[in-house]
Ligand SMILES: Nc1ncnc2c1ncn2[C@@H]1O[C@H](COP(=O)(O)OP(=O)(O)O)[C@@H](O)[C@H]1O
């Protein structure tokens with residue numbers, strides 16, 4: 085179906101189901117239970133899962149397949165956001181023109197940056213992309229103020245043209261009248277589920293672009309990109325020119341980033357230069373490696389993981405800790421809170437950093453590898469596989485999930 | 486007029502004359518061996534032929550047109566494939582995927598944006614790759630990661646990848662170096678069989694005289710970057726200068 089093998093179709097259907105059921109799946113704890121703060125089923129966070137998932141899926145097409153590590157992808161995120169806000173200012177709050185512009189602009193931008201940066205490989209390529217992104221960031225902050233509104237950030241003002249705006253049209257981002265920040269709340273027993281328009285809009289786009297990346301992975305083009313990662317010499321002596329392949333991958337991943345940036349502005353009609361900063365470029369690298377570079381689902385998992393930590397762990401404070409450990413004797417309670425303190429609230433970066441180190445050291449294939457190992461233990465596949473390997477040591481390639 | 490004509494090629498590395506006035510005429514459909522001691526400039530000559538190095542002076546004509554200044558991928562697209570002294574394969578890919586890549590390169594040229602087509606639907610390409618793998622007796626290893634192959638199998642895979650492109654000229658840089666005797670004999674049989682069935686012109690660099698005399702129709706002896714003699718294997722065997730300088734025990 086859809087040009088996919090049976091296995092991939094099943095895989096896609098599972099992904100679609102999980103994505104659409106996210107508002108329910110991420111709300112496992114009843115509303116007034118002590119664990120409710122670990123629920124992640126609220127629109128703002130779920131939108132981030134989907135948007136950064138898209139960002140990471142695109143990044144993975146470049147980094148995961150070709151091995152070219154860009155440290156400047158946040159520039160495209162920024163270009164996407166600015167494009168969308170500009171369309172709000174010039175036309176109206178419909179997100180469609182802005183998203184189309186975001187993809188086109190980031191694609192052109194990526195073509196330019198990629199064309200120059202891809203003359204080098206390895207660390208020099210990374211540094212070139214980083215330099216371009218920092219240049220974009222600084223320009224957005226200063227010289228390009230007429231385009232970006234500098235430090236304040238780009239937003240819609242009452243005196244903007246908004247030529248397509250009519251009497252009844254919504255005054256916040258919408259998709260042909262479907263207003264992004266509207267949601268339906270459903271109470272079932274002690275649980276509350278929020279089905280937000282914004283989330284479903286992002287989720288459907290995420291599913292589409294995930295499907296596209298699945299097709300790319302399975303295409304001759306996808307094989308060429310993986311070939312570039314493993315041996316460019318052989319590539320050249322096989323009559324293939326690696327440059328246009330890497331440039332195409334760079335532009336595609338830039339367009340994914342632009343779309344993600346556009347969606348950020350579609351959820352919240354603002355665009356600031358800080359979206360282009362190198363920390364944002366680094367974040368998508370972490371997401372991809374944490375989840376599993378070169379795997380299909382890994383980057384999405386990595387994105388979800390990091391955004392979850394950023395939003396949930398950063399909200400835990402000392403008084404919450406005290407309430408958890410209140411059963412302990414006072415002295416011990418204070419001690420335990422003291423121990424946990426650096427890892428929560430503003431210290432969530434520390435927790436994330438430690439987890440990242442653990443994953444990179446013990447699971448070089450990322451969370452996906454961890455998942456596979458657990459699955460193998462559960463299904464007993466491991467033992468069987470080991471026996472096979474002992475027999476005629478095949479080392480099957482697994483770039484599947 | 487040979488398929489490959491090298492005239493007056495010189496190449497210096499600093500003070501070292503790696504190639505000095507090399508002339509070589511390879512007849513179409515032949516197997517032409519280049520022998521000579523280590524450091525004689527054999528690999529350097531191949532590097533010039535495939536566009537990795539540009540000679541200081543001289544010309545290289547393939548089918549009558551100059552290949553100098555062309556990029557390696559352009560030269561390959563003209564019909565020259567090369568097997569390296571240490572196998573160059575796509576180590577992280579499966580054996581079968583390794584085979585697919587030259588098939589695509591042969592059909593689609595140096596770049597094609599086939600991002601939404603599925604490999605599974607490329608029946609012709611798959612069949613071609615499978616057929617070639619079977620021909621080199623590696624069909625049962627198609628799912629293995631290339632890096633986990635034995636040394637001999639890596640060479641065989643690289644050879645298959647070159648052959649599946651149906652090159653007009655196949656360049657082999659010590660294809661049996663480091664192989665066990667049995668593997669060496671297999672490779673000789675394979676190359677002979679391929680030459681007989683496809684009439685590919687081959688230029689082969691080899692240390693092992695057993696291999697050279699089992700394959701070559703014509704031999705050039707290179708010493709210190711300059712061709713010393715060029716003749717048939719029988720004459721080379723008996724050539725006193727060659728015997729003394731390069732063949733030693735092996736030919737005796
Ligand atoms: N890229 C290079 N730079 C400098 N010297 C080189 C280079 N390639 C080869 N040489 C030198 O040129 C000579 C010929 O080398 P090579 O062609 O590899 O010999 P062969 O393959 O016959 O053993 C050697 O002395 C080698 O050290």
Ligand SMILES: [Mg+2]
Nearest residue numbers: 527528529570
């Ligand atoms: Mg050599």
